[in-house]
Amino acid sequence: MPSSEIDQTIAAVGYAKVIVTLTSDAAATERAPRTRGAASAGGPAGSSLENNFIVPSEVQMESLAATAKNAASRSFRRPQTLQSRRVRIFPHLGLAIGYVDAAGAVALETSSAVARVEKAPELSLIKPVSIRPIKPKRIVSWGIARMKIERLWAAGFDGAGVLVGHLDTGVDGGHPALKGAIADFAEFDMAGDKVPGAQAHDSGDHGTHTAGTIVGRPGPKGSFGVAPGAKIASALVIEGGQVIDRILSGMDWIIESGCRILSMSLGLRGFTPAFEQIIDALRNAGVLPIIAVGNEGPMTSRSPGNYDTVLSVGAMDPTDHVADFSSSQKFNRPADPLVPDLVAPGVGVVSCIPGGGFAEMDGSSMATPHVAGLAAILLQAMPGATVAQLEQAIIGSCGRPSSMPTGRANRGVPDAARAFKLLTGTNVPAPAGVAKAPRLKVARSVSRTAKSRLPRMPVSTAQKSAGTRGKK
Secondary structure, eight states: OOOHHHHHHHHHHSOEEEEEEEOHHHHHHHTSOOSTTOOBSOSHHHHHHHTTOBOOOHHHHHHHHHHHHHHHTSOOOOHHHHHHOOEEEETTTTEEEEEEOHHHHHHHHHOTTEEEEEEOOOOEEOOOSEEEEOOOOSEEOHHHHHTTHHHHHHTTOSOTTOEEEEEEBBOOTTOGGGTTTEEEEEEBOTTSOBOTTOOOOBSSSHHHHHHHHHHOOOBTTBBOOSOTTOEEEEEEOOSSSSHHHHHHHHHHHHHHHTOSEEEEOEEEEBOOGGGHHHHHHHHHTTOEEEEEOOSSOBTBOEETTTSTTSEEEEEEOTTSOBOTTSOBEEOSOSSSOEEOSEEEEOSSEEEEETTTEEEEEESHHHHHHHHHHHHHHHHHHOTTOOHHHHHHHHHHTOBBOTTSOHHHHTTOBOOHHHHHHHHHSSOOOSOOSSOOOOOOEEOOOOOHHHHHHOOOOOOOOSOOBOOOOOOO
């Protein structure tokens, strides 16, 4: 029978929005060639499921289409097209989404094309705790130094040839620090449809900042991109409108684009299992999901960043303490009960913002792209690595300083050189005989404003851990 949450929603408003996991056979049928990034009623499976879905309100759906059109100031498909589409199929994810009434919910539960039905969650951006405009100096960021990324750079590994998926508020395609770094861009409107001909832009500043941490190119303003040789496929999917439709459309597009890594800083406060089948779909497609745990402090977390099937990231500061805003929580499950899996630099993080500017930001959203950048470099070193191998190398490389309690930092901080050895079975090679990058100083501290915000947690007496336990 449908879940009680679906029943409760239907009882209250007459319908519920659900995510449907297709069976393997039905999903395979849906993966026939089609227009890139388009999600529609689909093939035979979509056609057979369509009668189980409804259009809950013609007036509201027409208003949604009109709002999407006005928001983007572009020509969109006519409202009639949106009204007539009862179900949206995501062929690369093997998922479908739409509205059902009581009869439709029961019919889906008994359909031979359906493996699972869940109420659709409504996710939101994990916003930075603070933002400070800054004039960066010609330095290597403290986060890159702390994770020992430069050792891999010196050996010729900078993420070249790797494409990283980036779902966020978009990205400023004209920023000098991102020149040549954006391989592809997509915008998904408030209804979840792909905007034709969209140019790379940022609806806020969060996406440009996280993108810069992943792939920012070194230049006169310093070096803050962890994988400056990699590229991103970035999608504007949040905030506003049908958020879950937009995110799923972005994920389906990310898979189709050939990304092996996904950096994502969004979630739903608390724990909900509704996103589990989406994460499973990503991993089954060969994509490692690297997701922020949240910024609400101890005994809190966000889904899907609190799942044991994602690489969950919390925030640390330059003094080797866990940021007091960084979420952490223990779950009643045998496998991987503690989140986050690890912590990464997330306080006083310098990166680019739209309009050619730069800013320091604090948040687990800033820590997450550090780990995504490391994953890109490792994937360059071993292109055939599986999701599990890549994840285990990063987790196994972690060391937890005594200043970080286990309950807050879990395994601790990734070490790029150690991760390289765990993945490839060899030490990092001696520096490659290539042209040297501009010699930059290493940032030893963050701005005075940032310093004033650093937590002063008591040093833990916990034994320093090598942090080599992997996820089960």
